[in-house]
Amino acid sequence: MSGEASDRTGAAPDAQPRECPPCSSRAWPLFPCTWKDKRGLEVTFREYEPSWYDPLFRMYEEFEPKGEAQGLPPATPSAVAAWLAGLLSSNMNLIAVVGGEIAGHVCLTEISQRDRCELLIFVQPCHQNFGIGTQLTRGAQLLARALGYRRIWLMVETTNPRAIHVYEKTGFRFLQAQADLEKEMEVHLF
Numbered sequence: 001m002s003g004e005a006s007d008r009t010g011a012a013p014d015a016q017p018r019e020c021p022p023c024s025s026r027a028w029p030l031f032p033c034t035w036k037d038k039r040g041l042e043v044t045f046r047e048y049e050p051s052w053y054d055p056l057f058r059m060y061e062e063f064e065p066k067g068e069a070q071g072l073p074p075a076t077p078s079a080v081a082a083w084l085a086g087l088l089s090s091n092m093n094l095i096a097v098v099g100g101e102i103a104g105h106v107c108l109t110e111i112s113q114r115d116r117c118e119l120l121i122f123v124q125p126c127h128q129n130f131g132i133g134t135q136l137t138r139g140a141q142l143l144a145r146a147l148g149y150r151r152i153w154l155m156v157e158t159t160n161p162r163a164i165h166v167y168e169k170t171g172f173r174f175l176q177a178q179a180d181l182e183k184e185m186e187v188h189l190f
């Protein structure tokens with residue numbers, strides 16, 4: 001974890017993963033931390049740093065089906081690289097690591113300064129449904145709160161009940177009754 005990333009979440013720069021406190025705890029964003037998923041596999045949550053680029057690129061290159069969520073991830077390696085460059089410039093990225101490979105990634109992008117950011121999340125298909133997406137979403141909320149953001153916003157397709165379930169479970173609510181295929185959700189952090 002980089003010094004900057006460590007400082008902003010309160011962990012020492014050379015911190016080793018520790019067990020994640022309960023998700024309800026406000027102390028949770030002391031990344032890196034470890035947690036056991038529903039299979040009993042150890043998952044380490046940490047802030048992204050450039051040494052993780054290759055595993056992250058691989059996760060999206062291998063992700064199937066391409067374009068599953070709102071046309072993402074992109075279909076070709078060059079498009080993945082360009083898309084990732086944008087996401088990683090946000091400097092608010094968390095990864096979930098299982099056995100040295102990235103099982104999941106959540107990115108927050110600022111929408112309005114220190115007020116609202118947007119969430120985007122992917123869990124590698126072979127690691128879906130074991131609780132990782134829920135933990136990453138909670139981790140993203142705690143990271144955003146630690147950085148002073150008040151709200152997280154996202155768009156979700158109504159044809160994605162699993163994502164909606166995860167978002168509602170972690171406090172997101174629909175902004176208004178919308179008949180659209182894509183709906184806005186938001187969670188207040190303070």
Ligand SMILES: CC(C)(COP(=O)(O)OP(=O)(O)OC[C@H]1O[C@@H](n2cnc3c(N)ncnc32)[C@H](O)[C@@H]1OP(=O)(O)O)[C@@H](O)C(=O)NCCC(=O)NCCS
Nearest residue numbers: 069121122123128129130131132133134156161162163165
């Ligand atoms: C959405 C996503 C991030 C969730 O991550 P995940 O690791 O699979 O999620 P979790 O295992 O933490 O939780 C899944 C929950 O959905 C539930 N679920 C699974 N299928 C469901 C369905 N068809 N309808 C409703 N709930 C469903 C599970 O039971 C579980 O809930 P529980 O823990 O309360 O039992 C992941 O599936 C993913 O990457 N999907 C593709 C990309 C995507 O859709 N991203 C979101 C774009 S808005």
